[in-house]
Every structure is written in structure tokens, then in C-alpha cells.
Amino acid sequence: MSRADRRRQLLETAEQVFAERGFRAVSMDEIAERCGVSKPLLYEHFGSKDGLVQATIDRVRAELYEATSAAMAQARDPREMVWRGMLAYFEFMDAHSRSFMMLLQEPMVVPGGTDDVLEQTRRQQSGLIAPLLAALAPDVPPAAVEAYTEIIIGGCERLALWRLSHPELSARDAARYMTDFTWNALREHVRADLMPPPLGPDAPSGAS
Amino acid sequence: MSRADRRRQLLETAEQVFAERGFRAVSMDEIAERCGVSKPLLYEHFGSKDGLVQATIDRVRAELYEATSAAMAQARDPREMVWRGMLAYFEFMDAHSRSFMMLLQEPMVVPGGTDDVLEQTRRQQSGLIAPLLAALAPDVPPAAVEAYTEIIIGGCERLALWRLSHPELSARDAARYMTDFTWNALREHVRADLMPPPLGPDAPSGAS
DNA sequence: GCTGGTAACTTACTGAGAGTAGGTTACTGG
DNA sequence: CCAGTAACCTACTCTCAGTAAGTTACCAGC
Numbered sequence: 001m002s003r004a005d006r007r008r009q010l011l012e013t014a015e016q017v018f019a020e021r022g023f024r025a026v027s028m029d030e031i032a033e034r035c036g037v038s039k040p041l042l043y044e045h046f047g048s049k050d051g052l053v054q055a056t057i058d059r060v061r062a063e064l065y066e067a068t069s070a071a072m073a074q075a076r077d078p079r080e081m082v083w084r085g086m087l088a089y090f091e092f093m094d095a096h097s098r099s100f101m102m103l104l105q106e107p108m109v110v111p112g113g114t115d116d117v118l119e120q121t122r123r124q125q126s127g128l129i130a131p132l133l134a135a136l137a138p139d140v141p142p143a144a145v146e147a148y149t150e151i152i153i154g155g156c157e158r159l160a161l162w163r164l165s166h167p168e169l170s171a172r173d174a175a176r177y178m179t180d181f182t183w184n185a186l187r188e189h190v191r192a193d194l195m196p197p198p199l200g201p202d203a204p205s206g207a208s
Numbered sequence: 209m210s211r212a213d214r215r216r217q218l219l220e221t222a223e224q225v226f227a228e229r230g231f232r233a234v235s236m237d238e239i240a241e242r243c244g245v246s247k248p249l250l251y252e253h254f255g256s257k258d259g260l261v262q263a264t265i266d267r268v269r270a271e272l273y274e275a276t277s278a279a280m281a282q283a284r285d286p287r288e289m290v291w292r293g294m295l296a297y298f299e300f301m302d303a304h305s306r307s308f309m310m311l312l313q314e315p316m317v318v319p320g321g322t323d324d325v326l327e328q329t330r331r332q333q334s335g336l337i338a339p340l341l342a343a344l345a346p347d348v349p350p351a352a353v354e355a356y357t358e359i360i361i362g363g364c365e366r367l368a369l370w371r372l373s374h375p376e377l378s379a380r381d382a383a384r385y386m387t388d389f390t391w392n393a394l395r396e397h398v399r400a401d402l403m404p405p406p407l408g409p410d411a412p413s414g415a416s
Numbered sequence: 417g418c419t420g421g422t423a424a425c426t427t428a429c430t431g432a433g434a435g436t437a438g439g440t441t442a443c444t445g446g
Numbered sequence: 447c448c449a450g451t452a453a454c455c456t457a458c459t460c461t462c463a464g465t466a467a468g469t470t471a472c473c474a475g476c
Contacts, residue, residue, distance in 0.1 A: 027433055038455050040436075049434065055293045061455080146383040147377065158362020159355060169285035169355065177355040185393035209424080235462055246426050248465075382453065419476085426469070432462090440455070446448090 019098035060099045067092045078136045085176045092173035137189035227306035227403045268307045275300045298379035301348045345397035
């Protein structure tokens with residue numbers, strides 16, 4: 001099999017196995033077996049277990065990024081963009097909950113704790129949110145935009161994690177809470193012409 | 209040495225070693241050596257490596273909880289309570305950055321991923337925040353209070369993590385951002401008699 | 417002051433699993 | 447038909463979590 005094809009197959013299987021039983025519980029021997037190859041081949045492709053974990057996570061991250069940015073691209077105005085992005089995020093989670101969990105765990109599982117790896121995830125997500133905030137609320141200073149971006153990302157992650165033990169909270173409601181919260185937080189900074197916001201495509205019952 | 213004293217000593221040393229090099233990199237043999245005891249004694253006390261990690265983290269968590277709740281107890285009104293809690297949180301982080309990092313990693317490092325352990329941390333933190341939100345904004349429905357609580361906790365954690373790579377953001381500014389963000393998000397729900405809030409004990413320059 | 421019991425602690429092992437050295441097969445261009 | 451190389455494997459090593467089977471220190475009761 002060609003190197004690229006093999007890599008894809010290995011990643012696919014690894015994601016599945018990791019999703020089933022978690023990073024820690026799964027051994028490289030087991031993955032190799034499930035892939036129908038020998039262990040050194042895994043090391044050939046990914047260098048180490050951490051490398052494989054990393055690659056697996058990158059794959060999921062790319063999917064998530066694509067899903068959310070595609071959803072956001074359909075929006076007409078910043079308010080709707082927030083809503084669509086949030087909704088796509090939480091819906092992605094419903095569709096790939098185990099893989100998604102892995103994504104949230106990533107910064108912790110990989111070597112040094114807070115290395116460039118985390119930085120990469122962060123930049124990707126904040127690259128989606130920060131410009132949006134800046135567009136919504138141009139008078140907020142850049143430092144605050146960065147901080148708010150982090151707060152929003154953290155809020156999403158936490159709420160997503162929380163949903164695992166509270167399935168009664170639908171993706172729509174979660175997205176709704178996040179959107180409301182964010183929107184209200186920024187309300188007084190929001191550009192006047194965006195101010196009477198469209199309520200979102202189809203607003204579920206929410207807090208406000 | 210008495211069992212309780214020994215346990216304390218072991219935990220103290222373990223926290224130090226873990227903080228220096230991270231959970232994963234440190235072996236039980238190494239901790240035993242640094243403690244001046246044999247490995248089975250560690251197992252006698254903590255059952256497993258995860259058990260030791262868990263106990264270590266619980267210790268840090270207790271300290272954090274004490275610090276933040278003590279700070280909050282000094283406040284006169286909810287607005288100030290938010291501010292003091294946030295400030296204590298970020299200042300605790302400056303004082304114990306490595307141990308604090310461990311705390312954030314905990315849900316991920318421990319066995320099953322999202323078990324009761326996470327739940328425990330969460331309940332402790334949200335026990336501090338949720339009643340406060342409810343007091344601040346009594347017309348927000350309970351489900352929304354819970355969700356907002358999670359969002360706020362996640363925001364704090366993320367912002368704390370972010371500060372590791374952005375030391376230019378002081379604890380005061382971080383607390384300020386969190387407080388502003390939260391306050392604004394809830395503004396329209398806040399009880400009228402709390403509405404013109406005292407600006408906090410000593411407000412640093414902030415976003416709004 | 418010797419003895420049975422127990423609490424604190426140790427040495428010396430097992431087993432699992434990450435990572436590797438050194439091939440072997442299979443296919444490609446000359 | 448023969449290099450050379452890409453894909454892949456068998457068979458190891460070594461670190462580290464966890465354990466079995468003690469040993470020492472101390473304290474009751476006789």
C-alpha cells in the first residue's frame with residue numbers, strides 16, 4: 001500500500017480505537033493488531049505513541065474546524081455567525097462525541113503540557129473567533145479581544161464537557177446559551193448598525 | 209513516623225516533584241526516592257500512581273478553594289464578590305503556577321476521562337459561582353444559571369492557561385476581563401438594586 | 417524480660433507496554 | 447537479471463507500574 005494511503009488507514013483505525021477506550025488504555029500493540037500491521041510500522045509513520053495521538057487529534061481538529069468555519073461562512077451578519085459557529089461546534093460534538101472528547105483532552109495528554117501543540121489548537125480556534133469579535137465590537141482594545149476570545153473558547157469547551165454528563169442539554173440550547181452569554185457580554189460594544197440583531201435562524205427557548 | 213504525618217510528607221514531596229516535571233514524566237520509583245522511602249510504601253498509602261496524582265491534586269484544589277472562598281467572603285456585595293473571587297483565582301495561579309497547571313490537567317490525566325472526579329472539581333467550583341449568579345440575577349432560569357456557571361468556569365480556566373504563554377497579562381487584568389465579561393453578560397438580568405455596581409475595590413484599566 | 421501481635425517499612429521480583437535493531441519481501445528502473 | 451529502494455516484519459531491550467513475601471520496631475500482656 002502507498003505510504004499516504006497506509007497513513008490514512010492507520011489514522012482512521014487509531015481514531016476509532018482511541019475513541020472506544022481512551023488514549024491511555026490503548027497500547028501500540030493493540031492498535032497495530034487492529035490495523036493489521038506490525039508495531040514498527042506505526043513507529044515508522046508517527047514516531048511515537050504521542051506522535052500518533054497528536055496526528056489523530058489533528059485529524060479531528062481539522063474536521064471540527066472545517067465544520068464550524070463552513071457553518072459560519074453561510075451567515076450574513078456577525079450575530080448569525082456567532083450562532084451558526086456555536087451550533088456547528090456543539091452539533092459536531094454530538095456526532096463525534098468520543099473523538100471530540102479526545103480533542104479537549106489533547107493539551108493535557110501530549111508531552112510538555114503547554115507546548116506549541118496547545119498553541120496550535122488555540123490559534124486555530126481563536127483565528128475563527130477573534131476577527132469576529134473585532135468586527136462586532138471595534139472599540140474593544142486588541143488585548144481585551146484576545147482575552148475575550150480565550151474566555152469564549154474556554155466556555156465552549158467547558159460547556160461541551162458538561163453536556164457529556166447532562167444529555168438533557170441539547171446542542172441547540174448549548175449554542176443558545178453560549179451565544180446569549182457572549183452577545184450580552186459584548187452588547188455595549190457592538191456596532192450600532194448591528195445592534196438590533198436578527199434573533200438567529202430559529203431561536204430555541206433561551207435564557208433572555 | 210505516624211501514618212498521617214507520613215502521608216502529609218509524601219504528598220508534599222510528590223506535589224513538588226510533579227510540579228517540577230509533570231505527571232507523566234515522573235516515575236513512582238523517583239518519587240519514592242525523593243521521599244526517602246520505598247515504592248511499596250507509596251502504594252500502601254495511595255493505591256496506585258493515579259491515586260497519588262489524585263491525592264496531590266485534591267490537595268491543591270483544597271488550597272485553591274480556600275483561597276477563593278476566603279477572598280469572596282470579604283466582599284460586601286455580589287459584584288465585588290465576583291471581582292474578589294476572580295482576582296484570588298488568578299493570583300493563586302501566579303503563586304502556584306506549576307501546581308495550578310496540574311489542577312487544570314486533572315480531569316484528563318485521571319482514569320476514565322470524565323468520571324466522578326471531574327464532577328467533584330466541577331461541583332466545588334460551581335458551588336461557589338452558581339449561588340452567586342442566582343443572587344445576582346434571580347430571573348435567569350436555573351438551567352441557564354448552570355450553563356452560565358460552566359461557561360464562566362471554562363473561561364477562567366482557559367484564560368489562566370493562556371496567561372502561561374502571555375505573562376504580560378497580569379492577574380489583575382485577567383480578573384478584570386473575566387469580571388467585565390461576566391458582568392456585562394448578566395447585566396440585563398441583574399437585580400435593579402445591585403445595578404449601579406461599585407466599580408470594585410480598585411479597578412485597573414479595563415476594556416469597558 | 418520474654419512473647420505474641422501489629423504497624424511501618426523493605427528487598428526483590430513480575431508483567432505490560434513503549435520503543436528499536438536488523439532483517440525480509442516486493443516492486444521499480446536500468 | 448540485477449541493483450536499489452520502499453514497505454514491512456520478527457524478535458528483541460528497557461523502563462516502569464504494581465506485588466509477594468518478608469523484616470524491623472515497638473508495644474501489649476503475662
